[in-house]
Amino acid sequence: MENQNNVTEFVFMGLWGSKQMELLFFFLFLLCYLAILMGNFIILLTITCSHLIEQPMYYFLCHLSLMDLCYTSTVVPRLLRDLGAARKNISYNNCMTQLFTAHLLAGVEIFILVSMAFDRYVAIVKPLHYLVIMNRQRCNLLIFMAWGVGFWHSIALLLVVLNLPFCGPNQIDHYLCDVKPLLKLVCKDIRIVNILMIANSGMVVVAVFLALIISYILILYNLRTHSSAGRHKALSTCSSHIMVVVLFFVPCIYIYVLPAGSENKDKEISVFYTVIAPMLNPLIYTLRNMEMKITMQKMWPKIAHSNFK
Template identity: 80%
Template sequence: MEIHNNVTEFIFMGLWGNRYIELLLFFFFLLCYLAVLMGNFIILLTITCSHLIEQPMYYFLCHLSLMDVCYTSTVVPRLIRDLAAARKNISYGACMIQLFTVHFLGGVEIFILVCMALDRYVAIVKPLHYMVIMNRKNCNLLIAMAWLLGFWHSIALLLMVLSLPFCGPNQINHYFCDVKPLLKLVCKDIHVVSILVIANQGMAVVSIFLVLVSSYILILYNLRARSSAGRRKALSTCSSHIMVVVLFFVPCIYIYVLPAGSENKDKEMSVFYTVIAPMLNPLIYTLRNMEMKLAMRKTWSQLSHSESQ
């Protein structure tokens, strides 16, 4: 069947209609983006330049920080530009590329969070077999699987959207190209497509979230046998992971489980996982982690010492 597509570009309606509020948001998101870059690059530098890179937990954290930088960079720079611009336009091709990259990198990040939960589960539930199960080869395999699953998720979504006709209105009630606001512009019945989107994204996000919650419940259950010092250390690490999972998954569940036609706060909720979570992740993982703090001090003292020579 031939696809009738008369739309060559889309116009973002943005986060807010008020021009003065948008200028304030311009400075807010600019600061947030700089914080995302600085915080995650500090984590990347600290882990890669210290002994922490040998530990699976920090190896996965290194990949999570890289994903946070890449994922945020697909959305926030354009958002910052649009907040300062009079006309918030994006070509059809650029919109499809953004849709693919957002879901690809977001999918990879979700599966890296699953890898981190698996790492903590093995460390606490099967400590004697930890180094055998979570060796570097298996860690690399898990990362490769995260990239592969993220790719298949996003390519399936992209192919579905490319098959839809856009023939009239081109105003997207959002600040980036996402599947639900795009579905509202399709000039045919989207009932079946909406169900496919909920099945592809909504149920997948809910299922992964439930798996993560179950794994952390099992971890907490198995901590009863540990000493008080061991419990404190494990709880400190796991609580950081749980905070990150909640910050990322709860807004995703809210957005992708509800049908496309419903009037909800999609674009406001999207800010949590596109900007706020990547900005807070470095703080969550460093402020509650003494090992990370010590590694940061050592790395920065070595760097400053080498510069002074």
């Protein structure tokens, strides 16, 4: 591997060339990151310190918030550092680590969203068997499977990239180490690698997205038999899930289905699933969820009262 590479570090070109724009977006992304940390910590504490943790839907939501925290922390702190730095460099090893970690955590998040859709499907289509089907053992199995699938996806991607020759130039037209901008720097024919990349990331994202949409169509179809109050509660929950799925998957599909050589707005679009979606997820799940709001109203005054004693 080492004799193929003349590159020991990469230099990010970043999102914008203008220093004034970079300073403006440094403060904007810093506020976004603080909102991500605060929002997801509130969700984690609210669920883990209340009875909600016993419910499968909130158990999965807890894991989703944890993934959002971890995923953004692999991308946004370095982005903030680079926005304030004169030279946006990253070592080859750190670049490969960021590539692996980001795809691992994103892969886990995708399959947690699948688990959440499955949970809602069982709750609405088979309500009498819900507690039997969605027991804690099965929930843990689904989380374990999400980590397993995420690991195999990211390790396969990493092994492909590690075996590619980088002879220079070493400027990545992006703000993070992702497979597509790295492929543009490879000094050999990448047609087969492009096909592998689209199969590994693009087709998987499309297939999962379609499976999620079909599951929600089936859920909406089965809601016809429910009472008006039951329909309203289920629609409120499912609409939140659908918003999160669309925010995450649509930008991913745009980026990973197109081949690496194509001229597109990858780095601008990727802001949606690296910063915007993780920031909006806590708002979507709390503002549109009455049970979460009631629990927060009961729990947080108690926490504040105990801290001031």
